[in-house]
Amino acid sequence: MRKHWKSWRLSWLILIGSGAQAAGLEEEDLSQIYGDKTTVSVATGSAQPVARAPSVASVFTAADIEAMGARDIDDVLAQVPGLQILHTFGTIPVYAFRGIYSQYNQQVLVLINGVPMTSAVVGDRGNLWSSVPVDNIARIEVVRGPGSALYGAEAMAGVISIFTKDPDLQPGTTVRADAGSFDTYSGSLRQTGRIGGLSAAGFLRIGRSTGNDATIDADAQTGLDATFGTRASHAPGPMTNTRRELDAAIDLKYSQFQFRSAYKKRGDLGAGSGVTDALDPTGRNESEQLTADLTWAAPKLTDTFGATVQLQYADRHEYSDLVLFPAGAFGGTFPQGMIGRPEKWERRNAVTGSLLYTGLKDHRTRVGAGYVDQDIYRTREEKNYTYVFVPGTGYVPVPLGSIQDVSDSAPFLRPHARQIQYAYLQDEWQLIRDLTLTAGVRHDDYSDFGGTTNPRLALVWDAAYNVTTKLLYGRAFRPPSFAELYNINNPVALGNPDLKPETIETVEAAISWQIDPRTHVGFNIFQYDMEDILRFVPNSDPSTGNTARNAGRLRGKGFELEGTWDPAPQLHLAGNYSYQDAVDPDTDRPAANVPQHRFYARADWQFLPGWWLSPQLTHITERPRDTGDARAPLDGYTLADLVLRNTSLIPGGAINFVIRNLGDADARDPSPSPGRIPGDIPLPGRSYFVSVTYGF
Amino acid sequence: MRRADLKRGWQASLRWLLMVVLSQPALALAAPAGGALLAQNDDATRPSRPASSEAGTTVLYPDIGEPYRSIFSQIVEGIQQRSRGRVFAQKLGASTTSQEVLDEVRRNDSKVLIALGRNGLRMADSLNSGLPVVAGAVLHTSENDAATVQLHSLAPSPALLFARLKQIAPATRRVLTVFNAAQNGWMMKLAADAARQQGLELVRYEAADAKAAARTFQEIFADAERGRDAVWLVQDSIAVDDTVVLPYVLEEGWNRSIPVFSSSLAHVRRGALFALYPDNLELGRRLGSAAQQAVTAANARGLLPLQDTLLAVNVRSANHLGLRLNTSELGVSLVFPTP
Structure with a gap:
């Protein structure tokens, strides 16, 4: 028996090994010329670096993303030091950089091909961000710290820049299929071709999933049931995180011109644990967006000038059909449940341009300007309730008898528009040998609340051939959103036109040390000061509801340590540790919902030619609660994942088998304050995914 | 009504997508070259x-x-x-x-x-x-x-490499290199002629193994003169060992301000001043x-x-050496360090 097993194992090893042997030798030759796979990608044109201000950044190429078996960008971003991803509100992630957390995560700017994904309504990325597949992504760059001096609004805590695959890639077809736990299925197709000087790429992806359906033991309605003596709550019951996904894109490139258009739709989106913290198994959201941009880039316009101009267009439509509280809520006042159906349409048009001048000795100077029009051009709302003010009690929901269209009489928000004009200047000045100062400033002028100026300074010292140090200072802002300025008829969150931007000032010091060819260490420390934080806070008479105000401060400091080590040609190790200590100076309480310590480690082991095994481990410590939330801090968790990857069984393709939460740990993200879901939000248990990619 | 609108939206989008996708294979198949x-x-x-x-x-x-x-x-x-x-x-x-x-x-x-x-x-x-x-x-x-x-x-032509060297670091008069005869003997014959044409003196050291190569590089840097000399790293798994020799050469080159240029793109990423790499098309x-x-x-x-090459430069190393590169004028295809 033993002999039989040995012989079987030998045959298996020969079978799986031989396919990759020849390719391995070829790769060895090419890697002597090009270095690692990332450099090959850059050199063959599939990943072009961009110019930018010095910063503390992480860059992931398509090769990195494939190697880690990622399906969604959150699988990739989980590796960024100082970044904690939370799923407090259903499937929409909150990216909390360095302890900066808010419900709508407006302190993080996300760009796709340079176009902001921000919705003007609340300044978030909307329901579209419930999933972001990586199939068509060439590169993700994550900057920790402020970036408003270059990027403008929302670039406060971090900037996530996503670049899609370029049509200049070799003509060919790539298909990918995914399947896994939670009835997750998806398929994508990417086709690249050329006619003369025109390069074209098309991408289509369709997917669906029932999502994380972990059980919520008690919810907001459970509490109301106790008050009213009813049994209306769906808890204990599962969360609803269903989704259907459609992503399509076309990308045309001719000479110095590039036209890109993308359509993204998320349908049948479940309400997670409920928008009012009351489980809503039937509520659904729909969200769709069409974007287009036309870019003219002439990096070598003359010997000393380079120029770029981009026209951007985005149109977004979001619709929700939600049961805010279930049938029988409020003592049976709402036999069908408390139903709300908000809907909004918004458009963003922009023109941006920049000029790079290199004619001045020891200087590289970039000037840029732009004009943006943000327009919520239509809102609509249907609901079966209204709020009535009861003196001494406050606003109480009162049934309207049926679902009524209140779009004209009492909508949550009326159409609004604003225009933004901005200009920036950035100069990279080599002061002396090995010492470069980058100084930049940007002014944004908003038609509604006024102007804001944000500078940035970076001093970079190349201390040794393998050591670089950086000293960075930046100021950044986020403008008041349309909801914060103009919300009406919702006493929980009323707008206030008299708001100013939220701001942050950050100082960072960073060192990067390539100890030897196989070992790299990066370390940075930071300190920031957030002022005028925009929040909905109780009115002077709390019974009259909450109004948006510049009413908060946060002081933070901390450090991030990261390293990579290749102890053997077949083994790559990476890890990071992050520490943050953010405190509200007015209450002296630590920043809520985010861990103080975060540890991440990953190994990529090529155990046979063409075969990789990649375990990864994430550990975070406890999360403090918000003001007004009396619950004990939420425990930390440790999650282990495992990726088995093969690139030899299918020539020109790859197979990934991924196990998430290998140990089936009970990991939870914090439910919103004050804790109407007392047991917090359970993260997915052990789950399995397989993906197959094939290029021809 | 609203649902119907959404459904129509889906259908319209799918039609658009199908057009996009169906047109792409046609593009690929129609491509003349x-x-x-x-x-x-x-x-x-x-x-x-x-x-x-x-x-x-x-x-x-x-x-x-x-x-x-x-x-x-x-x-x-x-x-x-x-x-x-x-x-x-x-x-x-x-x-x-x-x-x-x-x-x-x-x-x-x-x-x-x-x-x-x-x-x-x-x-x-x-x-x-x-x-x-x-x-x-x-x-x-x-x-x-x-x-x-x-x-x-x-392996890039030495004639092209030396011509680039004269453009990027014009003061250079001498090129020092270490090679293994089995791997680069043929290249050195070409290099001698190429150096002569550029008015450069080529000093070649043969190394039978990595240890000998490391020793030779030590001697090279002991005698190297800033402004006059440059070190050429050939594609050679014996003479230019990645783990020991390469870091040593790059560090010494940095500390002594001796330009190190290479026949391998990988070295520019690590800190070599420039390299030529294949223009595959x-x-x-x-x-x-x-x-x-x-x-x-x-x-x-x-x-x-x-003979068909593209140029990659490391601006960090160039700045350190006091070389002001005009990347547009040089026709640089890749600039390191990447962000």
Whole structure:
């Protein structure tokens, strides 16, 4: 028996090994010329670096993303030091950089091909961000710290820049299929071709999933049931995180011109644990967006000038059909449940341009300007309730008898528009040998609340051939959103036109040390000061509801340590540790919902030619609660994942088998304050995914 | 009504998408030149004879995953642009046999073979087809291989390297290098002539093993003179060991302000001042032209350095050396360090 097993194992090893042997030798030759796979990608044109201000950044190429078996960008971003991803509100992630957390995560700017994904309504990325597949992504760059001096609004805590695959890639077809736990299925197709000087790429992806359906033991309605003596709550019951996904894109490139258009739709989106913290198994959201941009880039316009101009267009439509509280809520006042159906349409048009001048000795100077029009051009709302003010009690929901269209009489928000004009200047000045100062400033002028100026300074010292140090200072802002300025008829969150931007000032010091060819260490420390934080806070008479105000401060400091080590040609190790200590100076309480310590480690082991095994481990410590939330801090968790990857069984393709939460740990993200879901939000248990990619 | 609107939206979007997707294969198939790698592969397995009366070419190249696949795809695209007859691109997978390839070559009536990479060369050798062979995209090879075919190496021509050196660091008068004779003996013969043409003195040190190479580099840096000397790193797994020699050379070069330039792009990323690396499309065109010539004339044999190159520079190292690079003027294709 033993002999039989040995012989079987030998045959298996020969079978799986031989396919990759020849390719391995070829790769060895090419890697002597090009270095690692990332450099090959850059050199063959599939990943072009961009110019930018010095910063503390992480860059992931398509090769990195494939190697880690990622399906969604959150699988990739989980590796960024100082970044904690939370799923407090259903499937929409909150990216909390360095302890900066808010419900709508407006302190993080996300760009796709340079176009902001921000919705003007609340300044978030909307329901579209419930999933972001990586199939068509060439590169993700994550900057920790402020970036408003270059990027403008929302670039406060971090900037996530996503670049899609370029049509200049070799003509060919790539298909990918995914399947896994939670009835997750998806398929994508990417086709690249050329006619003369025109390069074209098309991408289509369709997917669906029932999502994380972990059980919520008690919810907001459970509490109301106790008050009213009813049994209306769906808890204990599962969360609803269903989704259907459609992503399509076309990308045309001719000479110095590039036209890109993308359509993204998320349908049948479940309400997670409920928008009012009351489980809503039937509520659904729909969200769709069409974007287009036309870019003219002439990096070598003359010997000393380079120029770029981009026209951007985005149109977004979001619709929700939600049961805010279930049938029988409020003592049976709402036999069908408390139903709300908000809907909004918004458009963003922009023109941006920049000029790079290199004619001045020891200087590289970039000037840029732009004009943006943000327009919520239509809102609509249907609901079966209204709020009535009861003196001494406050606003109480009162049934309207049926679902009524209140779009004209009492909508949550009326159409609004604003225009933004901005200009920036950035100069990279080599002061002396090995010492470069980058100084930049940007002014944004908003038609509604006024102007804001944000500078940035970076001093970079190349201390040794393998050591670089950086000293960075930046100021950044986020403008008041349309909801914060103009919300009406919702006493929980009323707008206030008299708001100013939220701001942050950050100082960072960073060192990067390539100890030897196989070992790299990066370390940075930071300190920031957030002022005028925009929040909905109780009115002077709390019974009259909450109004948006510049009413908060946060002081933070901390450090991030990261390293990579290749102890053997077949083994790559990476890890990071992050520490943050953010405190509200007015209450002296630590920043809520985010861990103080975060540890991440990953190994990529090529155990046979063409075969990789990649375990990864994430550990975070406890999360403090918000003001007004009396619950004990939420425990930390440790999650282990495992990726088995093969690139030899299918020539020109790859197979990934991924196990998430290998140990089936009970990991939870914090439910919103004050804790109407007392047991917090359970993260997915052990789950399995397989993906197959094939290029021809 | 609203649901109906949304449904119509879905349908309209799907129609648009289908148009987009359906039009793309047409683009690929319609592409006159580069195209088609997809079209070529289809052709390679189709049992029909080429319509063209011109000499057909079969390209043998390794089936390899991305990002390396793009290198070969670009070379194949270049070959097709310069080939007068039809080009049949034959991927070589682990299970591809000589007989299968030979059958395919005969079915396609190819008159010349282009072998890419180690596997391509090995397959071309094993076919015994009697057809002329032009080879490329090979790093190292045996003398035997070089003696029987025309082999375009991936090692950049020293003439091009030294010309770039004079542009980037014009004060340089002497180039110092360490090499292993088995791997770079042929290159040094060319380098001596190239240095002379640029008015440079080439000082070559032969190293039998990595230890000897490390010792030699120590001696080189002990005597090197700032402003006058530059160090050239060749593609040589013995003389330029990645783990010990390379970091030492880069560190000493930095500390003593001696420019270190290289025949390998990988070194620029680590801190070498500049390197030349393959322009794959142009290399393909050169191979295509060479293959056409091989059909009509006696096939020139031997090992040739890479003539089709792109320039990568490390601006951090350049700044340290006090060199002010105008990347536009130099025609730089890649700038390191990348963000």
